[in-house]
Amino acid sequence: MDFAFLFQTMKTLLAAVPMTLALFFLSIFFGGLLALLIVWMRVAKNPVVRNFAKGYIFVFRGSPLLIQMFLVFYGLGQFGFIRYSFLWPFLREPFVCAVLSLALCTGGYTAEIFRGGLRAVPAREIEAARSIGMSGFLLVRRIIGPIAFRHALPAYSTEIVMMVKSTALASLVTVWEVTGVAQRLISQTYRTMEVFLCAAAIYLVLNFLILQATALLEHRLSRHRRAAPRLP
Amino acid sequence: MWIFEVLGFGQKGWGGLLIVAALMTLCVTTVALIIGAILGTMVAAAKLSGNKFLRTLGNIYTTVFRGVPELLIIYLIYFGGSGAVTAIGRYLGYEGFLGLPSFAAGALAVGIISGAYQAEVYRGAFLAIPKGELEAAEAIGMHRGLRFRRIIAPQVLRFAIPGIGNVWQLSLKDSALVSVTGLADLMRTSQVAAGSTRQYLLFFVVGGCLYLVLTALSDRLFTGAERRANRSMPSSFSQA
Numbered sequence: 001m002d003f004a005f006l007f008q009t010m011k012t013l014l015a016a017v018p019m020t021l022a023l024f025f026l027s028i029f030f031g032g033l034l035a036l037l038i039v040w041m042r043v044a045k046n047p048v049v050r051n052f053a054k055g056y057i058f059v060f061r062g063s064p065l066l067i068q069m070f071l072v073f074y075g076l077g078q079f080g081f082i083r084y085s086f087l088w089p090f091l092r093e094p095f096v097c098a099v100l101s102l103a104l105c106t107g108g109y110t111a112e113i114f115r116g117g118l119r120a121v122p123a124r125e126i127e128a129a130r131s132i133g134m135s136g137f138l139l140v141r142r143i144i145g146p147i148a149f150r151h152a153l154p155a156y157s158t159e160i161v162m163m164v165k166s167t168a169l170a171s172l173v174t175v176w177e178v179t180g181v182a183q184r185l186i187s188q189t190y191r192t193m194e195v196f197l198c199a200a201a202i203y204l205v206l207n208f209l210i211l212q213a214t215a216l217l218e219h220r221l222s223r224h225r226r227a228a229p230r231l232p
Numbered sequence: 233m234w235i236f237e238v239l240g241f242g243q244k245g246w247g248g249l250l251i252v253a254a255l256m257t258l259c260v261t262t263v264a265l266i267i268g269a270i271l272g273t274m275v276a277a278a279k280l281s282g283n284k285f286l287r288t289l290g291n292i293y294t295t296v297f298r299g300v301p302e303l304l305i306i307y308l309i310y311f312g313g314s315g316a317v318t319a320i321g322r323y324l325g326y327e328g329f330l331g332l333p334s335f336a337a338g339a340l341a342v343g344i345i346s347g348a349y350q351a352e353v354y355r356g357a358f359l360a361i362p363k364g365e366l367e368a369a370e371a372i373g374m375h376r377g378l379r380f381r382r383i384i385a386p387q388v389l390r391f392a393i394p395g396i397g398n399v400w401q402l403s404l405k406d407s408a409l410v411s412v413t414g415l416a417d418l419m420r421t422s423q424v425a426a427g428s429t430r431q432y433l434l435f436f437v438v439g440g441c442l443y444l445v446l447t448a449l450s451d452r453l454f455t456g457a458e459r460r461a462n463r464s465m466p467s468s469f470s471q472a
Contacts, residue, residue: 058444058448059440059444062443062444062447062448063405063440063443063444063447064404064405064406064408064409064419064440064443065405066408066409066411066419067408067419067422067436067439067440067443068440070423070426070432070436071432071433071436071437071440074426074432074433074436075432075433075436075437076433077432078431078432078433079433161298161299164301165299165300165301165302166301167301168301168302168303168304169301169303169409171303172303172412179301179303179304179307182304182307183307186307186311187311190311190315192307192308192311192312192315193308193312196304196307196308196312199300199304200296200300200304203299203300203301203304204295204296204299204300207299208299
């Protein structure tokens, strides 16, 4: 094995990690906000709003992320009103397009996950809160939100790992993150296995760290479920 | 109307090609699902076996292929496979570069990924078989092969249908990434059509809609299969 080459490859790939992380954090953040909006629409009483959310979830979960990304990257520029608007300097950037499409896509998946969490909130807890006069935002903040989030966390951690992997697609709209750089190295050197191993190791470490972090969060959030520490 | 002209089946229309491309996507995904089923069964068996080495191997397989981006795995199989084929060609006396056919590389790559997910599905399904049934089969003297055929396989398949449905949907969307190897699947054809007519929005929307048709239809198919497989079960159980 050629350790000098492996070392050099690792160094080149590690330099691209900040880009992958930036794509990941921004799309998780905006995707999460979007998911909150969509899940709020999905459980609304108004049938128009509810069906819009259903349609959104169906479209973004049913079609490949790559086609959504290309639609944003190549398709948006076709509209004159977008090209001549103040948004164009942003939407022209591949990075912004990648984050936008990643966030739109994960919004659909995350909304379904959050809805699963909402359904796990026991009706009697909501009734109890209402009976002591809690309503509206306070009810969501104190009762529904925390319980739903705790129930949704295991599925949400899977979705987060999926998002780490999905950032690889940004390389196809010319964002130079880890997979894009790895692909360039492969086509330059034709040493597929070595480059693949380095890139795979980076992604595995990232996913491992993220899963550890969510497991820790889950552990902390379910503190009340464990037996009380025994007093000395 | 120009839209009907570019989307139609005439001389300038892309309709026919898009339909063929959708069939190609179905083809790649089906072959990948079969490859994944074979790999997934083996990996699930390894993970469930008493042998510690096999179990570790199975765990490594599922961790790596579920934790690494699909695109990277497709690059590995496509470039790595082509390298291997070229080396074999050189050994046989052929000089120059030989490429792995993009269909084979794509189906293999998506199949390997789907194998990792299917292994977990089969493992879960196996663990859902009541232990008493396995013991009963052993008690009346069924040997391993018969036990697998009569007790394990039918129940694993029944428990696994919803999971396989999910894996199929995942593979269908992963197959879009095979377009990077140049295979004329739905993704690639929409891309080519969009590029040559400069109607990006139109063709990506049409391509996306065709994917939606595929996912919606297969969803119905799997729901039907689930209902059919559970028709002999008590109703409260099959709805669970």
